[in-house]
Structures are given as structure tokens and as C-alpha cells.
Amino acid sequence: MKTEAREGKRDQSVSKVFVLDANKQKLNPVHPGRARILLSAGKAAVYRRYPLTIILKCAVESPQVQPLRIKLDPGSKTTGIAIVNDVSGEVAFAAELAHRGQTIKKSLDDKRAIRRSRRQRHTRYRKPRFDNRRNKDNGWVPPSLESRVCNVVTWVKRLMRVCSINAISQELVRFDMQAMENAEVSGIEYQQGTLQGYEVREYLLEKWHRSCGYCGTKDAPLQVEHVRPRAKLGTNRISNLVLACEPCNIKKGTQDIRVFLADKPDVLKYILARVKAPLSDAAAVNTTRRALFERLKALGVPVECGTGGRTKFNRVTRGFEKTHWIDAACVGASTPAHLHVKGIAPQLITANGHGSRQMCRMDRYGFPRTGPKRARQVRGFQTGDIVKAVVASGKKVGTYVGRVAVRTTGSFNITTKQGTVQGISHRTCVSVHRCDGYSYGQESPALQTPRKERLFPPMDKSHGFPGEGFL
Numbered sequence: 001m002k003t004e005a006r007e008g009k010r011d012q013s014v015s016k017v018f019v020l021d022a023n024k025q026k027l028n029p030v031h032p033g034r035a036r037i038l039l040s041a042g043k044a045a046v047y048r049r050y051p052l053t054i055i056l057k058c059a060v061e062s063p064q065v066q067p068l069r070i071k072l073d074p075g076s077k078t079t080g081i082a083i084v085n086d087v088s089g090e091v092a093f094a095a096e097l098a099h100r101g102q103t104i105k106k107s108l109d110d111k112r113a114i115r116r117s118r119r120q121r122h123t124r125y126r127k128p129r130f131d132n133r134r135n136k137d138n139g140w141v142p143p144s145l146e147s148r149v150c151n152v153v154t155w156v157k158r159l160m161r162v163c164s165i166n167a168i169s170q171e172l173v174r175f176d177m178q179a180m181e182n183a184e185v186s187g188i189e190y191q192q193g194t195l196q197g198y199e200v201r202e203y204l205l206e207k208w209h210r211s212c213g214y215c216g217t218k219d220a221p222l223q224v225e226h227v228r229p230r231a232k233l234g235t236n237r238i239s240n241l242v243l244a245c246e247p248c249n250i251k252k253g254t255q256d257i258r259v260f261l262a263d264k265p266d267v268l269k270y271i272l273a274r275v276k277a278p279l280s281d282a283a284a285v286n287t288t289r290r291a292l293f294e295r296l297k298a299l300g301v302p303v304e305c306g307t308g309g310r311t312k313f314n315r316v317t318r319g320f321e322k323t324h325w326i327d328a329a330c331v332g333a334s335t336p337a338h339l340h341v342k343g344i345a346p347q348l349i350t351a352n353g354h355g356s357r358q359m360c361r362m363d364r365y366g367f368p369r370t371g372p373k374r375a376r377q378v379r380g381f382q383t384g385d386i387v388k389a390v391v392a393s394g395k396k397v398g399t400y401v402g403r404v405a406v407r408t409t410g411s412f413n414i415t416t417k418q419g420t421v422q423g424i425s426h427r428t429c430v431s432v433h434r435c436d437g438y439s440y441g442q443e444s445p446a447l448q449t450p451r452k453e454r455l456f457p458p459m460d461k462s463h464g465f466p467g468e469g470f471l
């Protein structure tokens with residue numbers, strides 16, 4: 001029993017803290033407990049809050065650094081990110097990145113509406129401008145999708161700056177068409193048929209629009225059904241498979257499809273036509289993922305592609321539940337047999353953008369409502385910075401940490417976990433993390449539970465790095 005407990009403990013791991021040495025050499029990530037000791041002993045300082053990175057105050061001679069792999073599961077709303085040590089199966093870092101596709105579409109619609117209304121108005125003469133649009137070249141994707149691609153590339157680059165990454169894995173396609181056509185192609189899993197089963201299932205879900213081929217229901221669990229039954233020597237080929245709900249599957253049994261659907265000629269015709277038609281490649285490869293793949297290749301690290309079927313196979317055979325970051329950790333053939341995911345809390349990241357580029361607000365009729373926009377920076381701060389304000393006197397005595405909204409008066413608003421506090425003087429504020437276009441969920445445990453108040457070195461306001469003289 002004792003060994004069992006120890007085994008369980010060994011399986012526990014937590015999201016680690018990235019470490020740089022004094023020369024900004026990348027070292028192995030450490031446990032948050034260790035990071036806390038280093039910080040409180042004054043041997044290290046916080047280099048960056050998100051992702052939490054500490055910088056040692058000494059240089060390390062020829063460090064032994066284990067290479068890590070970044071794994072990505074790109075989604076339309078959320079992208080899962082995991083950093084995995086392929087040798088030990090440890091997940092060093094996990095994150096879930098929420099995109100802002102809808103916001104971008106809305107602001108483009110707003111922009112269009114403003115331009116339309118301006119064209120109807122009598123305004124001063126402007127030189128006609130036409131034919132002034134950029135050509136949509138090969139790598140072009142619509143702005144809302146472009147933002148997703150850029151979000152992911154940004155985070156891959158940020159993570160590559162603080163730990164040694166030697167490979168990237170990305171889920172590129174939903175299913176592997178080639179492997180399905182030709183079962184002998186690749187690897188033992190295909191030959192044993194298990195992995196192939198997952199690819200086939202994903203393919204069929206796409207082909208039959210995630211619904212029962214016979215009755216069209218979408219709510220019931222779906223089973224793979226043979227048009228020509230196995231009992232009558234029907235094959236396992238894709239062109240003999242339909243998805244069916246359990247009642248339909250049982251009702252059909254080993255009947256011939258023409259007998260089963262004798263009174264529904266439309267459905268029969270639809271199924272016979274659909275079953276033969278292969279899915280186009282476009283259904284498997286999504287343009288956003290393809291564009292992301294091209295950009296990741298340009299980072300100079302080998303990129304491994306996985307399929308959705310493979311991800312699901314890896315996740316289900318290891319008995320993990322489905323979350324974005326676990327899916328990311330399960331992407332690709334390189335996934336270690338033992339993956340330690342227990343006890344890991346993903347860093348939640350939300351893309352917020354860098355503010356509006358609109359020069360001034362308008363009224364209902366499209367005329368300027370405010371003066372032109374002022375400078376973004378007020379007294380060295382910018383809306384979106386995470387600051388710590390220590391107010392020593394007055395009505396608002398206390399310590400506030402949160403996202404700041406700057407006002408030109410120098411009296412800021414700070415949004416903390418408890419709510420928004422207004423009228424905090426810029427003099428009491430110290431920058432903790434510079435506005436970088438993202439907002440974050442909970443902090444790393446290395447900073448979360450201070451036994452006593454730790455004092456971080458003063459931040460250099462222009463970079464968000466610990467200031468001069470701390471080394």
C-alpha cells in the first residue's frame with residue numbers, strides 16, 4: 001500500500017516554472033516550490049510573470065538542458081498548448097489560449113459601417129482612392145482566422161524564448177486519408193487496426209455530418225454500420241460504412257439495405273450515392289491549421305503533424321478526459337507511453353488585442369464625438385498593464401493588484417479579482433507585467449501562496465523586466 005501511495009505521488013506533477021541564468025541561457029524548468037525557495041533566498045528574480053520565468057543571479061557553466069517539445073491542438077475558440085518532455089513523459093507546462101475571432105469580425109463590420117456612412121455625407125473634397133487593396137497572396141487567411149494563427153505563433157515564440165524547445169507537434173488534419181485507403185502503410189497501430197479505427201470514425205463523423213445516416217438524428221450515440229452486412233460478406237472498406245444510431249442499427253440488423261429502406265426510396269438513393277463518394281481533402285484539412293503549419297515551419301524547429309484520430313486514440317488509450325491542453329499533449333506519434341498529467345493546472349490565456357486603432361469615437365450620425373485619441377502611455381503606464389498599487393493613506397488604503405485602465409489625469413482604475421477600484425494615483429503603482437495583448441487566469445503556485453510578503457526587485461517601467469542593479 002505504501003508503494004502504491006508513492007507511485008501515486010510520482011504521477012503527480014505540476015506546471016513548472018521556466019528558468020534562465022544570468023546570461024539569459026535557457027535552463028530546465030523547475031518545480032514551483034523550488035522556484036519559491038530561489039526567490040525567497042534572493043538567488044533569483046521574477047523575469048516575466050506570464051509565462052512565469054525566473055532569472056538566476058548567477059551564470060551556469062555548460063548546463064545540461066533536456067530538450068522539450070511544444071504540442072498544439074488548434075481550435076476555433078480555444079487552442080490547447082502543452083510542453084512535454086518526450087523522454088520522461090512529463091508535462092512541463094500547459095495552457096489554454098482563448099482566441100478573439102468574433103471580436104475581430106465585429107470591429108471589421110463596424111469599420112465598414114463607418115466608411116459606408118462617411119461616403120453618404122457631404123464632407124470636404126478628398127482625392128478619390130481606388131485600387132488600393134493589397135493582393136490576397138497565397139498565405140492569406142481572413143483577419144479573424146489570421147488572428148488565431150498569430151496568437152498561436154506568438155505563444156510558441158514566447159515559450160521558445162524561455163525554455164529549450166527542439167520540436168513542435170501540431171494537430172493538422174482531422175483524419176489521415178492515406179492511412180485509411182491503404183491500411184498497410186504505417187506502423188504497428190495501423191496493422192493492429194486500433195488506430196485505424198479512430199481515423200475511420202473521425203472520417204465517418206465528418207462524412208455523415210455527425211448524424212445517423214438512416215434517420216438523421218444527431219443526439220444519439222452513433223455506431224459504425226455496414227451497408228452490406230458483415231454476415232453477407234460485406235467489407236470494412238469506407239465505401240461500405242454508414243453511421244447509424246443504435247435503434248436504426250438494430251432494426252436494420254443483417255437485412256439488405258434495399259429491403260430495409262424499401263419504403264424510403266429517397267433515403268436509399270441518398271445513402272447509396274453518399275457511401276460511394278469520397279470526402280474531398282478540404283474536409284480534412286482546415287485552412288487555418290494549414291496556415292499555422294506553414295508559419296510554424298518557418299521557426300526553424302522540426303514540426304510533427306498529427307491527426308485528430310491519432311490524438312483521440314492517444315487520449316483514450318491513456319485514459320485521460322478531454323480538455324484542450326490534454327488533447328494538445330496527446331497530439332502526434334511522438335506522444336510518450338506514460339504521460340504525467342495529474343495535478344497540472346493549465347494557464348488560462350485570453351487574447352484581448354492591443355486596443356482600438358480608431359482615431360476618435362463617433363456619434364449616431366457618424367460625426368466625431370470625442371477629440372482625437374491621446375497618447376496611449378500615461379505616466380509610463382498603459383491600459384492593460386498589470387500593476388501593483390500600495391496605497392498608504394486616504395480612503396483607499398490597501399494593496400491592489402490587477403489590470404490598470406489609465407486616465408490622462410494620472411488617476412487610474414484597477415480591476416482586481418474583487419472588483420474595480422477607481423481613482424488610484426499613478427504614484428502608488430508599480431508595473432508587474434506589461435500589457436502584451438493577453439489577459440491571464442490564476443497565477444503560478446510559485447507566487448500564489450506567499451508565507452511572508454516577498455519583495456520583488458523594482459521593475460524597469462519600459463520593459464517590464466526587473467530593473468538595473470538587481471544582478
Ligand SMILES: [Zn+2]
Pocket residue numbers: 212213214215216217244245246247248249
Ligand atoms: Zn437512426
